Amino acid sequence: MSVLAIIENWEGEFKKTSFEVLHYGKRISNEIGQELIALTFGANNPERLEGYGASRIINVSNLKFETTTNNNLAKISAELITENEASHIVISNTITGKTIAPLLTSNLNCGLISNAIEHPKTHTPLTVKCKGFSSKAHITYESENQQNIISIVPNSIGLIEKNDEKSEVLNINQKSNLTNEKMKILHREKSNEKISLADAEIVISAGRGLKDPENWGMIEELAELLNAGTACSKPVSDMGWRPHSEHVGQTGLAINPDLYIAIGISGAIQHLAGVNSSKNIVVINTDPEAPFFKAANYGIVGDAFVVVPKLIAALKNFKN
Amino acid sequence: MNILVCISSVPDTTSPINFTDNNQSFDKNGITFIINPYDEFCLTKAIFIKENKSATITVLNVGKNTNDSVLRKALAIGADNAVRINQEAENSKIVAKCIVEYCQDKNFDIIFCGRESIDYNGGKVPGFIAEKLNLPFINGCVGMDIKNETMELKREIDNGHEICESAFPAVIAGQKGLVEEKDLRIPSMRGIMSARTKSLEVIESTINIENNIKVIHYEKPIQRSECKMINEDNVEELVDLLNNEAKVI
Numbered sequence: 001m002s003v004l005a006i007i008e009n010w011e012g013e014f015k016k017t018s019f020e021v022l023h024y025g026k027r028i029s030n031e032i033g034q035e036l037i038a039l040t041f042g043a044n045n046p047e048r049l050e051g052y053g054a055s056r057i058i059n060v061s062n063l064k065f066e067t068t069t070n071n072n073l074a075k076i077s078a079e080l081i082t083e084n085e086a087s088h089i090v091i092s093n094t095i096t097g098k099t100i101a102p103l104l105t106s107n108l109n110c111g112l113i114s115n116a117i118e119h120p121k122t123h124t125p126l127t128v129k130c131k132g133f134s135s136k137a138h139i140t141y142e143s144e145n146q147q148n149i150i151s152i153v154p155n156s157i158g159l160i161e162k163n164d165e166k167s168e169v170l171n172i173n174q175k176s177n178l179t180n181e182k183m184k185i186l187h188r189e190k191s192n193e194k195i196s197l198a199d200a201e202i203v204i205s206a207g208r209g210l211k212d213p214e215n216w217g218m219i220e221e222l223a224e225l226l227n228a229g230t231a232c233s234k235p236v237s238d239m240g241w242r243p244h245s246e247h248v249g250q251t252g253l254a255i256n257p258d259l260y261i262a263i264g265i266s267g268a269i270q271h272l273a274g275v276n277s278s279k280n281i282v283v284i285n286t287d288p289e290a291p292f293f294k295a296a297n298y299g300i301v302g303d304a305f306v307v308v309p310k311l312i313a314a315l316k317n318f319k320n
Numbered sequence: 321m322n323i324l325v326c327i328s329s330v331p332d333t334t335s336p337i338n339f340t341d342n343n344q345s346f347d348k349n350g351i352t353f354i355i356n357p358y359d360e361f362c363l364t365k366a367i368f369i370k371e372n373k374s375a376t377i378t379v380l381n382v383g384k385n386t387n388d389s390v391l392r393k394a395l396a397i398g399a400d401n402a403v404r405i406n407q408e409a410e411n412s413k414i415v416a417k418c419i420v421e422y423c424q425d426k427n428f429d430i431i432f433c434g435r436e437s438i439d440y441n442g443g444k445v446p447g448f449i450a451e452k453l454n455l456p457f458i459n460g461c462v463g464m465d466i467k468n469e470t471m472e473l474k475r476e477i478d479n480g481h482e483i484c485e486s487a488f489p490a491v492i493a494g495q496k497g498l499v500e501e502k503d504l505r506i507p508s509m510r511g512i513m514s515a516r517t518k519s520l521e522v523i524e525s526t527i528n529i530e531n532n533i534k535v536i537h538y539e540k541p542i543q544r545s546e547c548k549m550i551n552e553d554n555v556e557e558l559v560d561l562l563n564n565e566a567k568v569i
Contacts, residue, residue, distance in 0.1 A: 010479070069484070071450070071457055095478050099459040102447025106416070111533050114442050127536060132440050136337045139440070140537040144530075183456035183486040188477065196479040202568065226569060238501045244462065245476060250333055250438060251357050251496050259568040269334050273438075277541065280566045282558065293547050298561060302552030310555045318559050318569075 003029040004037045004086035005054065006077060008065060008096055012044035015199060017092045017154040019052060024150070024157050025090040026053030027119050037084055038167075039077060041065050046169050051162040061171040065096060069183050074103035076174060081108060088126075089149040094198060101151045111145030117156040117277075131156075134250055134273030154198065155256050156277075191245060193229065200229030202259045205248060205275070207233035209264015209285065209304055213241035218308045219263065225315050231255070233265045249274035264304045267292020284308070321375035321466075323366045324428045326419055326445065327394055328356040328409075328437040329387040339538040346439075346538065355390050358434025362494040364503050365464065366432060367398040373466065376400050380422065382407050382415045388520060395515035396507035402518065407525035411534065412440075416448035417527040423453060429488040435460055435495045446493035456490040462497025 005025035007018045022038060029036035030053075038054040040046060042064030049057050060076060077100065081089055089104070091097040093115060105112040115130040117138070125142050131153055132139040197203065204223040210216065216230075223230045230246060237247035248255055250270035260278035264285060265271060272295055275281070283296040284307050293299045300307055331337070331351045338347040355363070366377045379394040380403045381387045391402040405418040423431065431453075436443035443459075450457035462481070463474030473492070475482050507515070550558045562569045 069456070070459065074451070095460055095476060098443050099447060099457065102412075102444040103451045103457060105444070106448045106451035109531075111531065112412075112442075112444055113533065114444060132538075133331075133337050134333075134438055134441060135541065137339075138539050138541055139535055140539075141533050142536045143533045145533070183458075183484060183490065186472070186483045186485055189481045189483070191480040193479075198478045234501075244497050245480075247496070251361075254441075259562065259566065273333070280562070280568055281544070282562070283547070293549075295544065296547045297544055297566065298558060299547045299549050300552050300555070300558065301549070307552050307555060310552075311558065314555045314559045315569075317556075318563065 001034045002037050002084050002086045003032070003034055003088045003090070004039055004081055004084055006089065006091040006097070006100070007038050007040040007049060008092060008094055009040055009043050011066060012042055012064070014043070014048055016159070017094060017199075018049075019159050020152065020154065020157045021090050021092050022049065022052040022054060023160045024119065024152050025088070026160065028088050028090070029053065031120075032088070032123055034087070037086065039080055041068065041073065046171065050167045050169070051165055052160060053165075054167050057167045057169045059169065059171050060174055062173045066188060067185055069185060070096065070099040071103060071183065074100045074107060078104055078107040087147050091149060091151050093151045093153050097151055101149050105149050108147060110147035110149060111143040112149045112151070113141050113143060114151040116150050116152045119157070120150070131277065135254065135276040136273065153256065155201070155258070191243070194224075195227065195229045197229045197231055197246065197248070197253055197255055200255075201257055202226045202228035202261075203231050203248075203255060203257045203278070204228045204261050204263070205231035205233070205265060206236070206263045206304070207265030208235050210236075215305075216242070218312065222261075222308060222312055222315075225312060225319070229257075233271055262292055262296075263308060265292060266290045267295060321369065321373060321429045322427060323369065323375050323377045324423065324426070324431045325359065325363045325366050325377060325379045325394070325399065326431070326433040327359045327363070327379050327381045327390060328434065329353045329381060329383060329390040330356045330437050330439045333357070333438065337540070343538050344536065353387070353390060355393060356434045356437045358436060358438070358495050360504060361496055361498045362432035362434055362492070363394055363397060363399065364499040364505060365494060366430075367505070368499060368503075369466065370398070378403060380405070380419065382418045382525075383409045385522075391520055392515050393507060395518045395520070396511040397505050398511065400518065402520040404520065404522050405525050406522050407527070410529075411532060412442050412444035412448060413533070414527065414529060416445045416452065418525050419445070419449050420452045421527060422523070423449070431455070431489065431491045433491065433493050435493045443493070446491050450491035453491070456486040457493070458484065458486060458490060459493045461492045461494045464492070464498060
């Protein structure tokens with residue numbers, strides 16, 4: 001028996017969420033007294049996962065996350081999970097994680113608990129608290145399955161310090177014959193944002209209050225100053241002022257950064273659904289009655305065109 | 321082309337979310353149920369395909385007869401026929417099993433599902449179906465172009481987009497982008513009238529329910545403490561609070 005953590009990487013490099021998954025897996029491995037195995041694909045330096053509690057690190061070195069279909073990633077993961085008799089499988093709720101997890105669950109005929117925001121409460125049976133109802137509720141699930149996959153919401157589980165323990169690092173080649181060639185990846189278009197919204201610890205978001213797509217310069221300047229990602233409200237993306245990939249809210253992306261700054265967004269319930277679990281929310285709006293103030297930690301009533309330049313100046317001062 | 325669109329019935333976005341039975345059940349009192357918004361993008365795309373290339377669109381729901389109203393709406397928008405599998409949709413596995421069983425002998429070219437439902441947000445059903453039917457799975461699909469024997473699909477990934485090619489049939493989990501918000505259709509009077517004459521077939525479920533995942537507790541997230549208001553002439557205070565109190569910059 002073992003605990004297996006599927007560790008995603010981006011062009012071979014690990015990110016914060018990779019280590020969150022290891023942390024989550026390590027806690028389970030301690031609690032149930034089974035070893036932790038890390039599984040990754042095409043990592044440039046699988047050794048970087050050492051010191052976070054995995055006794056073994058398996059790197060399928062001839063396949064990459066970027067060029068292998070999710071169907072095939074799931075198929076190969078399933079074989080390795082079975083080979084290592086993993087009872088608990090942990091994966092991050094990134095887009096790739098969200099795609100692989102149900103394929104894998106169906107393949108293994110095990111249980112899937114998705115959107116976990118806490119470590120398991122109990123192990124027999126397994127119970128885990130998760131996010132639901134577009135962040136309007138927390139739901140605790142109980143699984144009757146012996147084998148379970150848990151997918152965790154990025155930025156909700158903390159990190160652990162690296163220690164000096166070594167792991168056995170195995171670089172292996174794909175063994176199975178991949179028969180599912182009914183689909184192939186043609187290419188990937190990387191967005192030109194410097195920081196992807198999924199990774200951003202700080203997000204600067206703006207809405208219709210900005211009046212014109214030409215006015216986004218100050219938002220981008222503020223974002224750059226804070227090393228933040230940029231997002232927008234639904235009307236702004238519907239009008240084509242900003243790309244769809246920036247739309248956060250009910251039918252867009254759900255994010256939970258450490259800091260979310262909303263500028264010229266009234267805070268309709270559909271918008272809150274995507275950002276409500278941000279750890280800190282700042283709202284800047286001309287309308288003191290904007291519903292967003294009720295969901296914020298800090299608020300400024302004022303015109304974005306006055307407040308944002310002042311904030312940029314104050315932050316520059318602070319940085320110096 | 322034979323298209324299936326799986327439809328969930330979900331609480332309207334603006335519905336108050338409350339729980340009963342000692343926080344073990346979702347309180348359906350006073351809730352308006354709608355077509356899951358992600359499913360509606362898929363249904364609209366299916367209608368576009370039908371208008372361009374001709375297709376038959378079947379909408380399917382797993383649930384009790386309280387869900388018939390959303391199926392009727394889907395028919396009024398433009399689906400050709402509706403199927404409801406009479407089974408309480410207790411969890412994603414049950415729903416997926418019902419859909420897989422229904423699809424076995426139907427020869428669908430495209431199986432559309434919304435990327436996730438806006439209530440439980442699991443996003444599990446489309447992947448479960450794809451794996452059980454051994455079909456390509458395109459998750460988070462934001463664009464689709466049908467060629468002769470294949471289709472070219474655009475899907476959202478963490479830092480951009482992926483373009484892939486798939487044979488038919490395939491399971492496509494769609495979202496906004498597949499069609500735009502402005503493309504969504506409001507049922508016309510003619511649509512509503514003709515929906516009455518379209519078939520809504522009810523099939524009894526025969527699946528085994530085993531190894532469940534069930535909800536044991538619901539709660540609302542802890543409310544934020546009152547919003548601290550800062551004067552617009554004193555943004556330095558905000559910087560100070562973000563640094564010293566929130567410790568995020």
